[in-house]
Amino acid sequence: MAEIDLMDRYPRSQRPIEERARQITDAHRAIARRFDREFFDGDRLTGYGGYHYHPRFWTGTVERFRDHYGIRPGWRILDVGCAKGFLVHDLRRLIPGVDVRGVDISRYALAHAHPEARPFLGQADCRKLPFDDDSFDLVICINTVHNLERSECVEAVREIERVSARHAYLVVDAYRNEEERRRLFMWNLTARTILHTAEWKGLFREAGYTGDYSWFAP
Numbered sequence: 001m002a003e004i005d006l007m008d009r010y011p012r013s014q015r016p017i018e019e020r021a022r023q024i025t026d027a028h029r030a031i032a033r034r035f036d037r038e039f040f041d042g043d044r045l046t047g048y049g050g051y052h053y054h055p056r057f058w059t060g061t062v063e064r065f066r067d068h069y070g071i072r073p074g075w076r077i078l079d080v081g082c083a084k085g086f087l088v089h090d091l092r093r094l095i096p097g098v099d100v101r102g103v104d105i106s107r108y109a110l111a112h113a114h115p116e117a118r119p120f121l122g123q124a125d126c127r128k129l130p131f132d133d134d135s136f137d138l139v140i141c142i143n144t145v146h147n148l149e150r151s152e153c154v155e156a157v158r159e160i161e162r163v164s165a166r167h168a169y170l171v172v173d174a175y176r177n178e179e180e181r182r183r184l185f186m187w188n189l190t191a192r193t194i195l196h197t198a199e200w201k202g203l204f205r206e207a208g209y210t211g212d213y214s215w216f217a218p
C-alpha cells in the first residue's frame, strides 16, 4: 500500500471555490447525487456542466499509470466509476493490447459513453463488482468511493481489493489540514464521506486494502 500521486498531470479545475460555495444548495446536491443527466451534462451547480471527451484530460495520467505499473499488452484493467468511459478509451488508445473494462452506477453516463469505449462498459455498483476474485492486473477507482457512506466505502474498497490480482489505485476526497478541509466542504457536491488522510488510511486497513492511493483536494 503506497501513497503516490499519479494524477499530477490531470488538468486542475479553475472554478473559483468561494463563488461555487455561495451558490450550491442542498437541493443542488440532491440532484447531483442521482448521477443522471443533470450531474454530467446539466448546469454547473449540479455537476460538471458538460462532461465531454478531450484527450488532454487523461493522456498524461494514462502515461503515468503505464510507466509506474509497467503496464504491458495483455493486462486486464478495470475502471470503477468510469462515467462515460473516457479513461477506458484512453487506456485502450495509448497502450495497445490491454483489455480494459469500466463499470459505473449511472445509466445516463453509460448511455452517453464514448462510442469506442461503450462495448467495454457495464452498469454496476462499486459495492458489488460483477467479477471473479483476482480478475484484473490493475483496478483504478477515481473520485467514486467517497460518494458512499463510510461503512459502504469499506465494502467498496474490499471489492476493489477482491477483484484485483496485483495492483489497485484509489483516489478519494481527503484533507490534511483545516484549510484543505474547509475548501473540500465548500467544493463538495456529491461526496458523503470526506475524511482526514489518516482516517482514510485507517479505513483502507479495515478493508484489507493493499493497493495504492492518493487524495483529491480542490
Ligand SMILES: C[S@@+](CC[C@H](N)C(=O)[O-])C[C@H]1O[C@@H](n2cnc3c(N)ncnc32)[C@H](O)[C@@H]1O
Residues within 6 Å of the ligand: 035, 080, 081, 082, 083, 084, 103, 104, 105, 106, 109, 124, 125, 126, 127, 141, 142, 143, 144, 147, 148
Ligand atoms: C466524480 S465522478 C468521477 C468519474 C471518473 N472516475 C472521473 O474521475 O472522471 C463519480 C462517478 O462515480 C459514479 N458512481 C457514484 N456512485 C457509484 C457507485 N455506488 N458505484 C459505481 N459508480 C458510482 C458516478 O456515476 C460518477 O460517474
